Amino acid sequence: MTNSLESISLIATYSAMAVYTLAFILFTVDLAGRAATDGQSTPTRWLRSAMAVLVLGFVIHFGADVTRAISAHRVPWANMYEFGLTATLVLVGVFLGINLWRDVRFVGAFVSGFAILALGIVTVNFYVAVSPLPPALQNYWLVIHVCVAVLGTGFFATGAALSASQLFQQSREEGKLQTRSWRFLSAFPSSESLEALAYRILVIGFVFWTFTVIAGAIWAERAWGRYWGWDTKEVWSFIIWTLFAGYIHARATRGWRGRPAAILSLIGFGAVLFNYGIVNIFFKGLHVYSGL
Amino acid sequence: MASRRPSDPASLQPVDLADVTSDFDSPDAPRKNRLDDPIRGPKLGPLEFLRWVWRVLTSMRTAIILLVLVAFASIPGSLVPQRSSDPNGVSIFRDTNPELFKFYESIQLFDTFTSVWFSSIYLVLFISLIGCIVPRTMYHWRILRAEPAAEPASWARLPYRRSERATQGAAVALDRAETVLRKAHYRVVRDDTSIRAEFGYLRETGNLVFHIALVGILTTLAATGGFGWSGQRVIIEGQTFTNQLASYDSFHPGSWFAEQQLDPYGVTLESFTPEYTKDPVKDVWMPIDFTATVTVTEGDATHEVILKVNEPLVAGNSQMYLLGNGFAPVITVRDPQGTVVFDQPVVFLSQDSNLTSVGVVKVPDGLSEQLGLQGFFYPSAVDLESGALSSNNPEPTNPTVTFNVYTGDLGLDSGVTANVFQLPVESLTQIAGRHTGTDVVLSPGEVFELPGGLGSIEFTSLRRFIGVEIRHDPTQMGVAVSTFFIVAGLLASLGTRRRRVWVRVRGTARIPELEWGGMSRGDDPRLDAALDRLVEKTRQTSTDKVTGE
Numbered sequence: 001m002t003n004s005l006e007s008i009s010l011i012a013t014y015s016a017m018a019v020y021t022l023a024f025i026l027f028t029v030d031l032a033g034r035a036a037t038d039g040q041s042t043p044t045r046w047l048r049s050a051m052a053v054l055v056l057g058f059v060i061h062f063g064a065d066v067t068r069a070i071s072a073h074r075v076p077w078a079n080m081y082e083f084g085l086t087a088t089l090v091l092v093g094v095f096l097g098i099n100l101w102r103d104v105r106f107v108g109a110f111v112s113g114f115a116i117l118a119l120g121i122v123t124v125n126f127y128v129a130v131s132p133l134p135p136a137l138q139n140y141w142l143v144i145h146v147c148v149a150v151l152g153t154g155f156f157a158t159g160a161a162l163s164a165s166q167l168f169q170q171s172r173e174e175g176k177l178q179t180r181s182w183r184f185l186s187a188f189p190s191s192e193s194l195e196a197l198a199y200r201i202l203v204i205g206f207v208f209w210t211f212t213v214i215a216g217a218i219w220a221e222r223a224w225g226r227y228w229g230w231d232t233k234e235v236w237s238f239i240i241w242t243l244f245a246g247y248i249h250a251r252a253t254r255g256w257r258g259r260p261a262a263i264l265s266l267i268g269f270g271a272v273l274f275n276y277g278i279v280n281i282f283f284k285g286l287h288v289y290s291g292l
Numbered sequence: 293m294a295s296r297r298p299s300d301p302a303s304l305q306p307v308d309l310a311d312v313t314s315d316f317d318s319p320d321a322p323r324k325n326r327l328d329d330p331i332r333g334p335k336l337g338p339l340e341f342l343r344w345v346w347r348v349l350t351s352m353r354t355a356i357i358l359l360v361l362v363a364f365a366s367i368p369g370s371l372v373p374q375r376s377s378d379p380n381g382v383s384i385f386r387d388t389n390p391e392l393f394k395f396y397e398s399i400q401l402f403d404t405f406t407s408v409w410f411s412s413i414y415l416v417l418f419i420s421l422i423g424c425i426v427p428r429t430m431y432h433w434r435i436l437r438a439e440p441a442a443e444p445a446s447w448a449r450l451p452y453r454r455s456e457r458a459t460q461g462a463a464v465a466l467d468r469a470e471t472v473l474r475k476a477h478y479r480v481v482r483d484d485t486s487i488r489a490e491f492g493y494l495r496e497t498g499n500l501v502f503h504i505a506l507v508g509i510l511t512t513l514a515a516t517g518g519f520g521w522s523g524q525r526v527i528i529e530g531q532t533f534t535n536q537l538a539s540y541d542s543f544h545p546g547s548w549f550a551e552q553q554l555d556p557y558g559v560t561l562e563s564f565t566p567e568y569t570k571d572p573v574k575d576v577w578m579p580i581d582f583t584a585t586v587t588v589t590e591g592d593a594t595h596e597v598i599l600k601v602n603e604p605l606v607a608g609n610s611q612m613y614l615l616g617n618g619f620a621p622v623i624t625v626r627d628p629q630g631t632v633v634f635d636q637p638v639v640f641l642s643q644d645s646n647l648t649s650v651g652v653v654k655v656p657d658g659l660s661e662q663l664g665l666q667g668f669f670y671p672s673a674v675d676l677e678s679g680a681l682s683s684n685n686p687e688p689t690n691p692t693v694t695f696n697v698y699t700g701d702l703g704l705d706s707g708v709t710a711n712v713f714q715l716p717v718e719s720l721t722q723i724a725g726r727h728t729g730t731d732v733v734l735s736p737g738e739v740f741e742l743p744g745g746l747g748s749i750e751f752t753s754l755r756r757f758i759g760v761e762i763r764h765d766p767t768q769m770g771v772a773v774s775t776f777f778i779v780a781g782l783l784a785s786l787g788t789r790r791r792r793v794w795v796r797v798r799g800t801a802r803i804p805e806l807e808w809g810g811m812s813r814g815d816d817p818r819l820d821a822a823l824d825r826l827v828e829k830t831r832q833t834s835t836d837k838v839t840g841e
């Protein structure tokens with residue numbers, strides 16, 4: 001029973017990847033179409049179908065996550081595979097949620113592409129079957145800590161997509177990147193709007209990350225008797241936090257708005273990826289929960 | 293010149309605060325001087341130089357650079373093993389890379405977070421932070437008591453504007469607008485023909501609370517860290533730990549530690565129960581739960597408490613954490629006449645997930661020679677093909693101890709503190725055990741007669757032990773309070789919009805019109821809708837369709 005649920009989850013994961021791929025193609029077709037008309041046209045039906053397909057992928061992905069949780073009898077983020085599965089789900093969810101508030105569909109290609117890549121890497125390299133939790137991980141602070149970390153990561157990823165678009169857009173506005181292949185940028189808002197949007201989203205990510213660090217410290221105090229010990233993972237969480245604090249200041253500083261701030265935001269997201277990908281696998285420390 | 297007056301509010305803000313931000317908070321400030329390169333090179337004169345240093349130090353650009361520097365300076369702390377979190381890793385590094393070790397040691401890479409270079413960045417950031425907070429707080433204090441800002445010179449420049457026919461005369465309409473603004477928590481100043489209103493002081497208040505709380509965390513860590521202490525102790529089932537310095541196996545006092553800081557209490561381990569499950573994938577036993585039942589004695593009161601991983605025990609001013617566990621076989625050694633010369637549980641340290649463990653027994657007195665036993669413990673012993681033993685389960689289904697038995701000088705009188713887990717086997721004579729032809733393999737209750745009529749060894753019974761860490765950390769409270777304010781300040785600041793609204797009367801006396809204008813600090817597209825709501829509410833009030841609300 002449990003085992004079959006586990007394989008249903010895996011099948012759903014692969015299906016979600018396939019559906020995301022279709023969404024990615026549709027998003028790209030939309031951008032290409034709009035580039036051909038120099039961005040003058042309004043969003044096409046390609047874009048609308050891309051969003052619909054993305055929502056479908058999200059639902060399947062959600063199913064994959066829930067079946068995984070049921071078969072494991074716990075939250076689905078106790079090892080690297082599960083964290084990756086859930087974080088990608090939340091990333092797509094955050095993207096869809098932001099769209100209810102502001103239209104950011106133009107980064108859909110980036111978000112769906114990133115989701116395929118992340119899911120693929122996670123499933124191929126980090127897949128582990130459901131296994132029990134060691135005592136130190138059995139704590140509701142784990143639930144809170146990882147939950148907010150995943151949410152923060154989702155916002156950071158969307159923010160990074162916007163910051164990257166902002167950098168390209170700014171170059172284009174300065175008269176660079178005028179070749180045909182960059183023409184899709186005319187479908188994007190101005191670099192200034194992109195920056196404002198990125199800022200709003202990254203600030204939410206920062207708040208979640210602040211909670212992540214705090215919940216982690218409380219959990220560490222419960223489990224290991226100290227709330228902060230500069231364990232590898234703690235070091236990287238701190239690095240991420242200060243980088244984004246730097247980004248927030250850059251936005252409020254003359255001479256640092258615009259390009260330098262966007263670069264800082266990308267460096268920050270690089271640290272997020274490093275923290276997840278490299279630190280979990282190659283570094284040793286108390287947070288060896290990768291399950292590999 | 294004018295911008296240098298100490299009373300000039302703008303001089304209290306970081307020099308390079310972005311204009312969208314600073315314009316708003318100091319609209320009257322002379323802007324000209326602030327618009328040239330804010331961080332100019334020093335002019336002659338020591339006072340000017342100092343002022344320049346201060347301006348650079350408390351500028352936003354410096355804050356950014358320092359934040360990024362702190363981030364990058366932390367990286368070695370994750371790449372190189374740290375003495376504070378991984379002392380064992382540091383020793384391994386020394387053994388495998390002696391040359392590199394010397395170099396790293398000389399630049400304090402093994403103590404990144406207490407190193408001179410890390411501390412200097414940290415210190416400069418700290419000063420910059422305070423240098424930033426103090427003037428901003430003074431400035432904000434002034435703003436908090438000031439009236440809303442005066443009407444802008446050019447309404448056309450305001451990003452959001454509305455114009456609305458007043459149906460019942462200008463004065464009445466203004467009254468109603470005033471009521472609506474006050475209900476929306478604006479600070480309002482009303483005169484005959486206009487209203488100035490301002491909202492969102494909480495934004496800057498929250499921001500300052502956030503930064504002050506950061507200072508709070510940093511100072512708590514620095515100032516009270518020295519009063520804390522921590523220690524480790526192994527407690528065997530049936531044993532009582534009494535909280536005094538001598539009872540600790542190892543102890544790390546803070547710099548201002550005094551022994552009176554240890555509150556008197558006792559903790560007796562009644563029983564320890566682990567629970568294991570087989571990981572179906574890797575086919576190994578994994579612990580899923582550890583439960584230690586202990587009795588705590590404080591004064592005359594005793595009470596039973598469950599100690600678990602993630603659930604520390606509070607006793608006196610300290611907390612006890614369950615960090616390790618294992619087996620402690622009780623070993624009894626008798627002389628040839630049967631008199632007991634050694635009888636106690638011996639802590640064996642586990643080596644693998646099936647708790648194969650090693651331990652050492654030293655019997656210096658009572659026999660004709662000093663006796664040393666090097667022991668191996670298998671909770672569930674099975675024979676391997678090689679003839680050696682192995683354990684296939686962490687639970688004691690077939691507990692077995694084997695010994696290598698040595699005689700000779702155990703080196704206990706040499707004055708050097710001997711490691712309880714090591715025997716100086718090179719200088720001893722092995723008389724039984726592996727490679728001697730006489731294996732010593734004991735189940736509970738079994739006795740081994742030592743060769744040469746030296747005496748006997750018995751594996752009497754089996755107990756478990758727990759390893760605990762006991763610590764007193766006075767920083768915890770301060771850090772917790774500061775953290776609370778960090779979060780509260782952050783949420784208050786980021787969740788508040790800073791807005792100004794003006795209302796004035798236009799039109800003719802017969803057909804008066806209310807003109808509304810609004811601006812916000814930074815990017816705030818929702819002000820548009822907010823202005824709509826204000827206008828709408830005022831209209832509703834004046835047609836008396838809706839009152840109150």
Ligand code: HEM
Pocket residue numbers: 245248249251252306309313350351352353355359417420421422424425498499500502503506781782785786
């Ligand atoms: C430990 C170092 C620091 C950290 C972690 C930090 C963090 C932050 C954060 C998270 C914010 C945005 C949240 C909010 O608005 O409440 C912020 C805003 C701000 N910080 Fe800092 N800060 C630090 C040091 C400084 C220093 C040294 C200065 C002075 C130059 C400074 C000046 C400001 C200002 C003016 C803002 C408002 C920016 C705006 O209006 O958007 N901060 N800081």
